[in-house]
Amino acid sequence: MKYFQVLLQVLLLCGVSVVGNQLALLLPIKIPGSIVGILIVFLFLKLGWLPLSWIEAGATLLVSELLLFFVPSVVGIINFSDILWSQSFGLLAVIVASTLIMLAFIHLMTGLLAQYREEE
Numbered sequence: 001m002k003y004f005q006v007l008l009q010v011l012l013l014c015g016v017s018v019v020g021n022q023l024a025l026l027l028p029i030k031i032p033g034s035i036v037g038i039l040i041v042f043l044f045l046k047l048g049w050l051p052l053s054w055i056e057a058g059a060t061l062l063v064s065e066l067l068l069f070f071v072p073s074v075v076g077i078i079n080f081s082d083i084l085w086s087q088s089f090g091l092l093a094v095i096v097a098s099t100l101i102m103l104a105f106i107h108l109m110t111g112l113l114a115q116y117r118e119e120e
Contacts, residue, residue, distance in 0.1 A: 009058025
């Protein structure tokens with residue numbers, strides 16, 4: 001019974017993803033459908049229209065197996081290793097820069113959150 005429940009939850013999340021993809025096609029700006037789907041789930045959870053218990057086990061399964069979803073991408077990238085090597089300096093610069101930007105953002109947000117909690 002538990003497996004069936006998880007399967008239904010995963011199917012529900014996939015359905016929301018499909019709806020998000022379709023809505024993204026209708027939007028005047030380019031937003032990935034998966035982001036629209038995540039926003040739909042967030043909105044429904046926040047409004048109480050979707051209880052967390054309806055998707056929690058399925059979402060936990062998907063997150064725990066997340067690494068498997070990246071395997072096809074990595075295999076595809078390996079097919080273009082010559083391009084990767086020719087652009088390696090630029091790629092490395094982008095990776096380092098984006099990492100530093102994220103670290104600065106996390107530092108800023110952590111400081112703001114700590115300030116907010118001290119004020120309470």
